[in-house]
Amino acid sequence: MKIEGKVWKFGDNIDTDAIIPARFLNVSDKKLLAMNCFVDLRPDFSRGVGPGDILVGGSNFGCGSSREHAPLAIKESGIGVIVAKSFARIFFRNSFNIGLPILESKEAVDSIGEGDRISVDLTTGEIINMDNRKRYSAQPIPDFMREIIMAGGLVEYVKKMGV
Amino acid sequence: MGMTITEKILASHSGLKQVKPGNLVQANVDMALANDITAPLAIKVFEEIGKDRVFDREKIALVPDHFVPNKDIPSARQAKMMREFARRHDIKNYFEVGEMGIEHVILPEKGLVLPGDLVVGADSHTCTYGALGVFATGVGSTDLGVIMATGKVWLKVPPTIRCSFEGRLLPWVGGKDLILYLIGMLGVEGANYRALEFSGHAIKGLSMDSRFTMANMVIECGAKNGIFEADDITMRYLKGRSSREAIVVEDDPDADYERELFIDAGEITPQVAFPHSPDNVKPVHEAKDIALDQVFIGSCTNGRMEDLYQAAKVLKGRTVAKGVRLIVIPGSPMIYSEAIRKGIIETFIKAGATIGPPSCGPCLGGHLGVLAEGERCASTTNRNFIGRMGDPKSEVYLVNPAVAAASAILGRIGSPEEL
Secondary structure (H helix, E strand, C coil), X not given: CEEEEEEEECCXXXXXXXXXXXXXXXXXXXXXXXXXXXXXXXXXXXXXXXXCCEEEECCCECECCCCCHHHHHHHHHCCCEEEECCECHHHHHHHHHHCCCEEECHHHHHHCCCCCEEEEECCCCXXXXXXXXXXXXXXXXXXXXXXXXXXXXXXXHHHHHCC | CECCHHHHHHHHCCCCCCCCCCXXXXXXXXXXXXXXXXXXXXXHHHHHHCCCCCCCCCCEEEECCCCCCCCCHHHHHHHHHHHHHHHHCCXXXXXXXXXXXXXXXXXXXXXCCCXXXXXXEECHXXXXXXXXXXXXXXXXXXXXXXXXXXXXEEEECCCEEEEEEECCCCCCCCHHHHHHHXXXXXXXXXXXXXXXXXXXXXXXXXXXXXXXXXXXXXHHHCCCEEEECCCHHHHHHHCCCCCCCCCCCCCCCXXXXXXXXXXXXXXXXXXXXXXXXXXCEEXXXXXXXXXXXXXXXXXXXXXCHHHHHHHHHHHCCCCCCCCCEEEECCCCHHHHHHHHHCCHHHHXXXXXXXXXXXXXXXXXXXXXXXXXXXXXXXXXXXXXXXXXXXXXXXXXXXXXXXXXXXHHHHCECCCHHHC
């Protein structure tokens, strides 16, 4: 599966309070969460982001709280995949559980810039910068995480396994 | 091959004799936890799975503590959804306003988490219970919804970093300073995916409340869990709290650590984490001339009895500087009540503090002390990210309760020794 889109670039240690501040956690409606995604850090994000756009982050992306509202807000905004140098543990797990693909590639993040058009192949992990044809390979997704994605998220996976 | 405490608990809960870092296990959960923010999403997941009953009505704890007493209509709806779910499934450990406090304060207090247990919570500070020798880690709502249905969780066995603190603590130094110092040393992702194990003479002498503070903040350097070996201090704390048996787990002599850190605790002075990251740590004497608008004493990090004692010791007979708002929130009704009996609440009120209802309070910028643009707060909480406590142009400085109290009196960040 390939995702191609415009890059929204962020720095290191983007925490879950920056992704969705706690004052917006009095609801769990995805659309309302998406409206306030990155509201303080990048007020232009929720209005400018389009379906299939790609979020590129630095190291320790999604650190802080366990609020699943953070990956949900990003996914509902239309972001198709996140590429970062590294992810905080709980955010990593939550993203797979809700079916938001995420990949790690240090070199891709270092050279991809804001507004670049890139394509990400979720199966092979290959990332291509469409503007200059440069190619990068991401860390492969751990096998058990891939099983969850193949099933369509953790809920479907559990249903399939029979509870 | 020997195992660490973390590895042993993961093995025993997965029906395995031996596990190694990197192994994937499907573990049985002794206690699953959610709060008024994370439970609504978890309940939706549970209902989507389509199971009639939760896996065990006694092994789920639902605690409304983030936005309660309800701060607005949407929060009231979320709290109501959780209350109705708890009623429908006859959840034994649902705590209504009046009996509830901060989740990570009341679960240990009520004896619901014991040494050797495996606890998973939809809150990143679930790691707090590691202070009791529990394997405890935070997850998201989907994981929690699945756990409520199955009682099981997939976990990857983390490598252990062992942190030995030796030496004698300086005056006004507590668990908060040790953990801030360590986070400053490791950085915010220095222990990502790792278990942090605490040992050494300084740890053996540390009170239970200080241990809770340390375990609480391991997530601030990315750790999956933090863990202490249960000892006499743990057993004394547990006395009379539960009829279940505690299972004391120790490291094997040949346990394998990814790294071992040796820290001279005697060198550590009270620490301050500057905005906007918990690893931006400096000794308190380097925090000169930082004028304050608000001071908050409370939270799952420092809202326990010892914390209130420390603050009261500093505040007794003194008054809060003009223009500074001091907010104190006891972590549970039990702590609140003891603080009243011991005259601590009166000390706070006489000094000019206001007391909030047991809850998370302003820690995450929800209510009960949200900051305006340009305001600064010294806080005993665990995070000082941009906008954590309110306006994105406000600032939060993380400190221990004694430093918080002294700072409220001084009107700027400072140590009790300056008074």
